[in-house]
Amino acid sequence: MKKSDISVMPQFFDRYINLAEDIDLIEALQKHASFSEEEITAWKEIGDYIYAPNKWTVKDIFQHIIDNERIQAYRALRFARNDKTALPGYDEELLAANADTSKRTLEDLLKEFTSVRLSNIRMFKSFDEVALQREGICYNTTITPLALGFVLVGHQIHHLRVINERYLNRDYMTKI
Numbered sequence: 001m002k003k004s005d006i007s008v009m010p011q012f013f014d015r016y017i018n019l020a021e022d023i024d025l026i027e028a029l030q031k032h033a034s035f036s037e038e039e040i041t042a043w044k045e046i047g048d049y050i051y052a053p054n055k056w057t058v059k060d061i062f063q064h065i066i067d068n069e070r071i072q073a074y075r076a077l078r079f080a081r082n083d084k085t086a087l088p089g090y091d092e093e094l095l096a097a098n099a100d101t102s103k104r105t106l107e108d109l110l111k112e113f114t115s116v117r118l119s120n121i122r123m124f125k126s127f128d129e130v131a132l133q134r135e136g137i138c139y140n141t142t143i144t145p146l147a148l149g150f151v152l153v154g155h156q157i158h159h160l161r162v163i164n165e166r167y168l169n170r171d172y173m174t175k176i
Contacts, residue, residue, distance in 0.1 A: 001025055001132055003150050010143040016154030017147060025132075025149045026125055032156050033117045035110060042168060044106055051166040058167055059101035061159050062109040066116055067095050068155055073120045076145035079136030080127045089139040117152075124149050 003022045010017075020028055048057050056064065075087055101109070124132075124145070132146040143151075 001129060001146050003028075005133075006144065006147045006150065007133060008142060010141045010147055012139065012141055013143060013147060013151050016158055017150040019154035019157040020150045025146060026121060028153045029117065029121045029124065029149065032153050033121065034114060040106070040110065043163065046163075046167050048102065049167070051169070055166075056096060057101065058163055059104060059106055059109055060096055060099070061163060062106070062113060063099045063101050063104075064092060064096055065156055065159055066109065066113050067099070068092070069113070069116050069120065069152055072148045072151050072155075073116075073123060075136065075138050075143075076127075076148040077123060079134050079143070079148070080131040080145040082131075082134055084136065086137040087139075120149075120152065 002024055003017060003020055006017065021031075023031075043058050046058050048059070050057055071090055078085065078087065127145055132149075133144050135142050135144055137143075
């Protein structure tokens with residue numbers, strides 16, 4: 001199913017969904033499951049720099065993408081299995097503050113991301129069209145597993161754009 005098959009565009013999450021192409025969900029997830037050597041080299045050069053006070057490092061951003069990937073996939077699983085329990089939001093700052101990415105390498109984080117994404121691709125492949133369109137409530141918003149799948153893609157696109165626009169501009173970088 002494609003992004004255009006999302007029956008109701010969920011508020012808040014639409015900012016991420018709208019960044020994804022209108023292609024099959026599995027194709028979109030696969031397209032964004034790995035990174036080029038050029039991207040990885042550029043991110044490694046940034047190291048533990050930030051572009052402004054109280055901002056995350058590139059490693060913090062990737063940990064956040066991984067955390068979000070797991071949370072949104074969990075929500076999609078619950079809704080696809082017809083669980084009608086309303087699910088809460090989460091505090092991304094709290095998760096980031098307790099992740100301690102300083103003890104991890106970028107390579108390790110990228111491997112973890114790829115593993116989580118590949119696992120999620122298998123999960124989304126297991127959902128039929130009925131399961132993908134089942135509605136659930138998260139963060140006080142009605143959303144479907146299909147929409148959550150596109151949230152994964154768009155959320156990643158959003159943060160990679162932030163890295164490219166703000167972190168790769170070294171004039172503003174500060175070592176933490």
